[in-house]
Amino acid sequence: MKIAVLGTGIVGQSVAARLYQLGHQVTVGTRDVEATTAHTEPDRYGNPPFPVWARAHPQVRLATFADAAAEAELVVNATAGDASLAVLQAAGRENLAGKVLLDIANPLDNSQGFPPTLFVKDTDSLGEQIQAAFPDAKVVKALNTMNSALMVEPGLLAGGDHSVFVAGNDAGAKKTVTDLLESFGHRDVIDLGDISTARGAEMLLPIWIRLFGALGTPMFQFKIVR
């Protein structure tokens, strides 16, 4: 499949690399190709700058958000939550229409320092805001409840015996995303319901962040026992 991964951070890199490894044709989207190609500093989490990753993945093209989305059959939103609506606007409404939009972003507000709060919650979610802003896209929220390494290689922990959620209005789009997740190695994909159920997945972030602090590692996962 032709897939655009919008986002050059660790999530975009991890998802793009795994999709390419699985045989997909992948383009990564960014604001400014030249500027991103010239980065020399590690990101805010200490990950190497994007060009280091790009050199190791020469078959994955870097393009503007719009160019990446235009040629894709499926689009992944792996951008900062507070920038996601602007990024998708830049990607172009027409380039998202009719396509599955896998939304991994979290609505984190880092403006008051650590720990971040959620800038939308309880009565709305980022997934719903994206669906409302782009009604012709088929938004599916997934993978936002775990560390990027586990998103694409769940077997790194407990043999992959843990849970991932999908939320979205379109059954076909959720099936497409579920198939992708299973191709990554996920074995317990739980369909929460329509896109309003993204509220639940996004509101797991406050507990995820506290677990990160308590455990001292991002390598843990939610497992729903039933």
Ligand SMILES: NC(=O)c1ccc[n+]([C@@H]2O[C@H](COP(=O)([O-])OP(=O)(O)OC[C@H]3O[C@@H](n4cnc5c(N)ncnc54)[C@H](OP(=O)(O)O)[C@@H]3O)[C@@H](O)[C@H]2O)c1
């Ligand atoms: N890190 C994790 O393990 C993890 C786990 C679960 C969910 N998430 C979520 O996944 C998303 C990506 O996380 P990340 O850590 O990989 O990267 P990030 O630093 O949150 O986001 C990087 C991307 O956001 C774009 N961006 C940032 N500010 C922007 C602005 N003002 N206007 C337009 N674009 C902007 C950047 O564009 P440029 O390419 O142009 O710089 C870049 O592509 C986030 O929503 C995060 O909450 C992360």
